Amino acid sequence: MISPRYHREIPQRYRLEAGRCADCGEIHFPPRAVCRKCGARESTTVVLPNRGKVVTCTVVDIPPAEFDDQKPYVNAIVELENGVRLTCMVAEAPPDAVDIGTEVELIFRRLRCGREWEVLQYGYKARVV
Amino acid sequence: MRDVAVIGMGITKFGELWRSPLRDLHAEAVADCLADAGIERRQVQSAWIGCMSSGLFNGQEHLASILTDYAGLAGIAATRVESACASGGAAFRAAWLEVASGASDYVLATGVEKMNDGADATYCLSTAADQEYEVYHGVTFPGLYAMIAKAHMHKWGTTREQLADVAVKNHRHGALNPKAQFPQEITRATVLGAVMVASPLGLFDCSPVSDGAAAVLLAPVEVARALGKPVVRILGSGHATDTIALHDRADVSRIPVVQAAARRAFAMAGVGPRDIDLVEVHDCFTIAELVCLEELGFFEPGKAAAATSAGETALGGRIPVNTSGGLKSKGHPVGATGIAQIAELYEQLTGKAGKRQVKDARRGLAQNMGGSGGSCTVHILEVSR
Amino acid sequence: MHGIVGWGSYVPRFRIKVEDIAGQWGADAAAFKRGLLLQEKTVPGLDEDTITISVAAAKYAIARAGIDPREIGCCYIGSESHPYAVKPSGTVVIDAIGAGPECHVADFEFACKAGTEAMFVAYSHVKSGVMRYALGIGADTSQGAPGDALEYTASAGGTAYIMGGENVAAEIVDTYSFTSDTPDFWRREGEFYPRHAGRFTGEPAYFHHVLGATRGMLEKSGLEPADFRFAVFHMPNGKFPLKAGKEAGFRQEQLEQGWVVNLMGNTYSGSSPTGLAACLDVAEPGDRILVTSFGSGAGSDSFVIRCTDRIKEIQKKAPATRDQLADRRIYLDYGKYVAYRGKIRMNQL
Incomplete structure (x- = not known):
């Protein structure tokens, strides 16, 4: 069952909560136990901005079975306004509407349904602004 | 540390081998390797087994036991090594270290993957990416390399035609390799006309889903000399890791882990890219071959594509790349790939590569990569006669 | 004064035209x-x-x-399409908007009336002083069986209301409910599509309850139809709310702004709350709005709402309902539509 794993990531997936290193200020998404930059172990919670630009992207025509119902879909790496990058789908986009530099906002969507006895899985997607 | 040599190789046919189970594939490669080396089973002291995901592909873990057992080697020390698609390269490095340290004299480095066994290969492979922050969002490996390709095209003007030329060249090489999964020559039109997998990568930009195994035997150089055969010495070994998530890397048109591993290997070997006669690179996708050649230092950034189209990396060219057919044509049973690359170098350096022989090949380099560039090994081999 | 301190509608971008559904079944689209x-x-x-x-x-x-979501004391979602049979929708919502964990959460169901129920209870909480802000939502992704009349109307969308006693943008002046056991539409456990009793859904169900609630509301509040700028009635189709409104004494001009059904369809629990939002989007201070919902089974909730000076300050702080109805529509053909709605059997994982 995916429940324990799913539950642990809720602050990141639902609310874009990241960790800011208490020593050097590096922002980690997801938060990390140890700062990748300075090695410090203390961090505070910050919420990421929900606007950004596409760094690179692709249209996935052949997905794993769990995403088969959504094909074809756009995957993109998005750089948010504070420089943090993440990977997500771009919702509702005709494939040719997304390119490097496209401005997007993050929205809350159901990412996958899983098997019918599993929990539904929600999180962020991007949408062209 | 002792100098170490490769003294034998074995490799199965790569392909959709429906009737061959994981255990037998591995056993065949080991048996061929020991026969090639002229070494008895009882002399082997240890094995390092590269395999990415037998648990997901075949429901089988604990390979150290089952694979040595079925190879007729039960009793020896054995460890399964996993570093996604770089599992084979990592296993080879571990075997090298064991012999170099003086702990053992005869050590096997093997690799195996049986991917055609009923599992969802796209899913199994995707576990080599960040499960929670990439795969959760629908990312696939073709998708990750497609995003690298898109960024590379944007930065350097690389074209789909140039990507296609990588596949065409590797199929031309693979057509000369009897072990290749797809030993057919193809044309640019075939590549460009294929169905899309993850744009801009189509089906023929992608390596296939393969079953296969490979094995090489390592021993101290003195042992190799005593065998009276050409001595294929491990001149350099480099190993590096990077972030698992592509989005955590500053420039997504690059694969910096390859450069990091290459620097270590070249430094140890005391040679540079100009001293290499042939290269096996990890062309899991056409774009990967171009980026890896640039990271390895064989071409300036953004220059590998035009050089490929000009034939510089083909057999007979300035620096032949993937004479085996590469992952694209030879096949990519992921755990076996890193070992199969070493096996190709061994055949080339010992002059046994048949129709695809690189004339007077003295030094070869093999580059094996995990995930979207989260791990990489680079090995440089040199023959002396 | 207690009432609405914030509202928000969400309209999905995808659409299907009546012609495309009618064409599939050989029906007369124009009719x-x-x-x-x-x-x-x-x-x-x-x-x-x-x-x-x-x-x-x-x-x-x-x-x-413009509030801190942590000040929201409850979250009620009215819907007949909660994604889980067992497990609340509201828990996901409060964690996504950052309103948890000190929050009372419940999912409501009463056919198309569940949304105004959520509003009704949220309003009661702030009026009684139990909490500072209360969130009531009506949302649905309604289904109609293929070829059934419902397939032309059952749609998706929703509207959320935050109730409070400070910075009220639209005061809830009074409420009235009218309910009886009238089995006009239902879905039993395990059934995929709802069933309806054909024309019985009209006079004995919709009109009896909508008019009963509306007339009761007017009588209780001592107001006349002419005292309202806008009136919104539940919109199972385009015709019913206009007919009910006219029978209750309202003019076409009072009904038009909240009548979003021609472009949206019937969003069930989201229907009348979304009609109200379309009115709030353009209302002026002092404007009165009457809203009457309807849920099969059956019952109606009626509200008298009066806008304050604050309304002009917050109208533009989020997308307007009618803008969402007009903007960036993506049309699906019938084949895509049935796939999107899970009406064809796909491979199971």
């Missing part, structure tokens, strides 16, 4: 359009459900209210 007074309906994306719609609507409501 359906005339009969239902409807040209198209919204369709949820493959990644949308009552939960995601509720989150989007609630975020817009919070943006208008």
Whole structure:
């Protein structure tokens, strides 16, 4: 069952909560136990901005079975306004509407349904602004 | 540390081998390797087994036991090594270290993957990416390399035609390799006309889903000399890791882990890219071959594509790349790939590569990569006669 | 004074036209359009459900209210399409908007009336002083069986209301409910599509309750139809709310702004709350709005709402309902539509 794993990531997936290193200020998404930059172990919670630009992207025509119902879909790496990058789908986009530099906002969507006895899985997607 | 040599190789046919189970594939490669080396089973002291995901592909873990057992080697020390698609390269490095340290004299480095066994290969492979922050969002490996390709095209003007030329060249090489999964020559039109997998990568930009195994035997150089055969010495070994998530890397048109591993290997070997006669690179996708050649230092950034189209990396060219057919044509049973690359170098350096022989090949380099560039090994081999 | 301090509607971008549904079944599209007074309906994306719609609507409501979501004391979602049979929708919503964990959460169900129920209870909480802010949402991704008349109307969308006693943008002046056991529409456990009793859904069900609640509301509040700028009635199709409004004494001009059904379809629990939002989007201080919902089974909730000076300050803080209805529509053909709605059997994982 995916429940324990799913539950642990809720602050990141639902609310874009990241960790800011208490020593050097590096922002980690997801938060990390140890700062990748300075090695410090203390961090505070910050919420990421929900606007950004596409760094690179692709249209996935052949997905794993769990995403088969959504094909074809756009995957993109998005750089948010504070420089943090993440990977997500771009919702509702005709494939040719997304390119490097496209401005997007993050929205809350159901990412996958899983098997019918599993929990539904929600999180962020991007949408062209 | 002792100098170490490769003294034998074995490799199965790569392909959709429906009737061959994981255990037998591995056993065949080991048996061929020991026969090639002229070494008895009882002399082997240890094995390092590269395999990415037998648990997901075949429901089988604990390979150290089952694979040595079925190879007729039960009793020896054995460890399964996993570093996604770089599992084979990592296993080879571990075997090298064991012999170099003086702990053992005869050590096997093997690799195996049986991917055609009923599992969802796209899913199994995707576990080599960040499960929670990439795969959760629908990312696939073709998708990750497609995003690298898109960024590379944007930065350097690389074209789909140039990507296609990588596949065409590797199929031309693979057509000369009897072990290749797809030993057919193809044309640019075939590549460009294929169905899309993850744009801009189509089906023929992608390596296939393969079953296969490979094995090489390592021993101290003195042992190799005593065998009276050409001595294929491990001149350099480099190993590096990077972030698992592509989005955590500053420039997504690059694969910096390859450069990091290459620097270590070249430094140890005391040679540079100009001293290499042939290269096996990890062309899991056409774009990967171009980026890896640039990271390895064989071409300036953004220059590998035009050089490929000009034939510089083909057999007979300035620096032949993937004479085996590469992952694209030879096949990519992921755990076996890193070992199969070493096996190709061994055949080339010992002059046994048949129709695809690189004339007077003295030094070869093999580059094996995990995930979207989260791990990489680079090995440089040199023959002396 | 207690009432609405923020509202937000969310309208999915996907649409299907009446012609495309009628064409599939060999039906007369023009006749359906005339009969239902409807040209198209919204369709949820493959990644949308009552939960995601509720989150989007609630975020817009919070943006208008300008409050810290942690001050929201409850979250009630009315829907007949909660994604889970067992497990609340509201828990996902409060964690997505940052309103948890000190929050009372419940999912409501009463056919198409569940949304105004959520509003009704949320309003009662703030009026009684139990909590500072209360969130009530009506949202649905409604289904109609293939070929059934419901297929032309059952649509997706939702609206969220934050109730409070400070910075009220639209005071809830009075409420009235009218309910009886009238089995006009139902879905039993395990059934995929709801059933309806044909024309019995009209006079004995919809009109009896909508008019009963509306007349009761007017009598209780001592107001006349002429005292209102806008009136909104539940919109199972285009015709019913206009007919009910006229029978209750309202003029066409009072009904038009909240009558979103021709472009949206019937969003069930989201229907009358979304009609109200379309009115709030353009209302002036002092404007009165009457809203009467309807839920099969059956019952109606009626509200008298009066806008304050604050309304002009917050109208533009989130997308307007009618703008969402007009903007960036993506049309699906019938084949895509049935796939999007899970009406064809796909491979199971």
